[in-house]
Amino acid sequence: MLTIxxxxxxxxxxxxxxxxxxxxxxxxxxxxxxxxxxxxGILLAPTELGQGILNVLTQLVQGVSSSG
Structure with a gap:
């Protein structure tokens, strides 16, 4: 909780x-x-929010790279 x-x-x-x-x-x-x-960024990375942001960005990058 302190991290958030x-x-x-x-x-x-x-x-x-x-x-x-x-x-x-x-x-x-x-x-x-x-x-x-x-x-x-270091504080958010291990949290659920940080992992969610990472997943969204990963999908976005994969979508852009596959369309190009």
Whole structure:
């Protein structure tokens, strides 16, 4: 349960950081956002939600690659 709570907090932080204007961001700010997004991905990956997202993306990629 703790993993989901931390993931929700990180998702909120990511949304708030991405709402800011692009011109106002420094390189360090952008790197920090990337680290937060990676941490969010690591926290979501072992959960049922993470596995569901992985399955949907896998099916999407397979559909695109088979149609091309």
């Amino acid at each position: 709570n931390v993931a929700v907090l990180l998702a909120f932080i990511v949304v708030m950081r991405l709402r800011r204007r692009t011109e106002a961001r420094s390189r360090l700010d952008e790197k920090f956002t990337v680290v937060i997004v990676l941490a969010l």
